[in-house]
Amino acid sequence: MNLTGNSTEDPPGKGFRCSTLRQHREALSHNPNAYIYDLPRVRLTVINQLRKCGYSKVSLKRCPELIAKFVELIFSTQENLPFFHVNGPLPYCWNSPKDWDKDYIRYEWGHLLSRNQSVSPDEIENLCLQSARCNKHIQTSMDINEVLIWLDGSAVANRIRDVLKKRETLFKSEEWAKLLNDFNKFQ
DSSP, rough: OTTOOOOOOTTTTTOOOOHHHHHHHHHHHHOTTTTTTTTHHHHHHHHHHHTTTTTTTTOOTTTHHHHHHHHHHHHHHTTTTTTOOOOOOSOOOOOGGGGGGSSSSOOOEEEEETTTOOOOOOGGGGEEEEEHIIIIIITTTOOHHHHHHHTSSSHHHHHHHHHHHHHHHHTTSHHHOOOHHHHHOOO
């Protein structure tokens, strides 16, 4: 499988059930595609997020390459891993209990400025890809700067700073400017 998410293989995790968090984390750790398998679905779920950002005419039919490029660019700033990913013997990012039967991360679109606190969270540069566990239990409706203060000195805070630097570089790039210009055609 590659980052396009194209595969002729059966879905990972087909036929197994994890009844504990440890089993789910072990299944994730044994799947080499655990962090990229969900990308095709993510391209579908981002459409509503992009529409909330003002790109009301975005659709998979109208601009599939543009949507795929957006996902690719955001995901690349995260090193093709969940936003809060930290290496360990077992993954520290995982799914909601309802998705423990999957040996891959089922991503959610997170908002670095929390939807619960921000007056205008629906900005394209506010979106990131998170696991359900991280979205609900690490960010916990806080803005990302609050998370940095709360977890200061931790591996997670270091990871956040690293990803934010990469995002800042991306958002200043010509590639990003072109992407936004292309998205503006779908307002």
